[in-house]
Amino acid sequence: MFKTGGQLVPGTFVVGELQAFDPEGDVSLLVHKTQRIRVSSSILGFHSKAFRAMFKGYFSEAAKLSENSSSSSPTEIELPDDDPEAMLLVCAILHGKVLQLQCQPSSRQLLKAAMHAEKYDCIAAVTPVMVLWVPRKSDFTCGPRLLGTDLDYLTTAYVLGLPKEFGLFSASINRWATDFIHILVPEDDSHRVTLLSKVFGESFRTESCLGRIF
Numbered sequence: 001m002f003k004t005g006g007q008l009v010p011g012t013f014v015v016g017e018l019q020a021f022d023p024e025g026d027v028s029l030l031v032h033k034t035q036r037i038r039v040s041s042s043i044l045g046f047h048s049k050a051f052r053a054m055f056k057g058y059f060s061e062a063a064k065l066s067e068n069s070s071s072s073s074p075t076e077i078e079l080p081d082d083d084p085e086a087m088l089l090v091c092a093i094l095h096g097k098v099l100q101l102q103c104q105p106s107s108r109q110l111l112k113a114a115m116h117a118e119k120y121d122c123i124a125a126v127t128p129v130m131v132l133w134v135p136r137k138s139d140f141t142c143g144p145r146l147l148g149t150d151l152d153y154l155t156t157a158y159v160l161g162l163p164k165e166f167g168l169f170s171a172s173i174n175r176w177a178t179d180f181i182h183i184l185v186p187e188d189d190s191h192r193v194t195l196l197s198k199v200f201g202e203s204f205r206t207e208s209c210l211g212r213i214f
Helices: 041-047 049-056 060-067 084-094 108-118 123-133 144-160 162-173 179-182 190-203 206-213
Strands: 027-031 033-041 073-080
Touching: 027 084, 027 162, 033 041, 033 084, 041 049, 041 084, 041 108, 060 073, 073 144, 084 108, 084 123, 108 123, 144 162
Parallel strands: 027 073
Antiparallel strands: 027 033
8 A cells, every 4th residue: 555645655665676765876786685775874863873883983884984985886784684574664763755655664664774773873863763664552442362462562661751652551451461361372271371470460560661761
């Protein structure tokens, strides 16, 4: 599904095709050996301390970039351990090219992107955009089958440091904890049922969670 009227709608990122968030960018990120993303080292370095160190410090990537500075071709930097969809989203946000992706991230894609933003120390730069994709109302009211989605948003809120959203999803998950436990764990495994009951009953209570984390 594609963008309509400047808005993103749910869909699937096209992974594998070259994405140029800066057509004249001096860096081509090769993510997980499958996704090339052309970017500006200056823009990434401005928003991310990790990228700034990578491109301006004493790492091999900085030396490679310096050696290729006179070339019109971008310097290829390999990121073999990163997730292609997550890096597409992070780089799009940092370059102000989110609409170029043409679809809205799923709860799991958003979580992965938030975790990559934390890895590259650019949470402050991506949060104003990512928070727009965290629902203000939990879909978990529809039942335990959506627990995975709510857990994704709960964790995303934790990574981004969003106390209100964290409270919303922790309260929602706690409400359905008992039903979820009996779906996830066989009834004859009483030890795990008891353990998970304690986890949901204590760790996901809104007040105690917010007090410990925020």
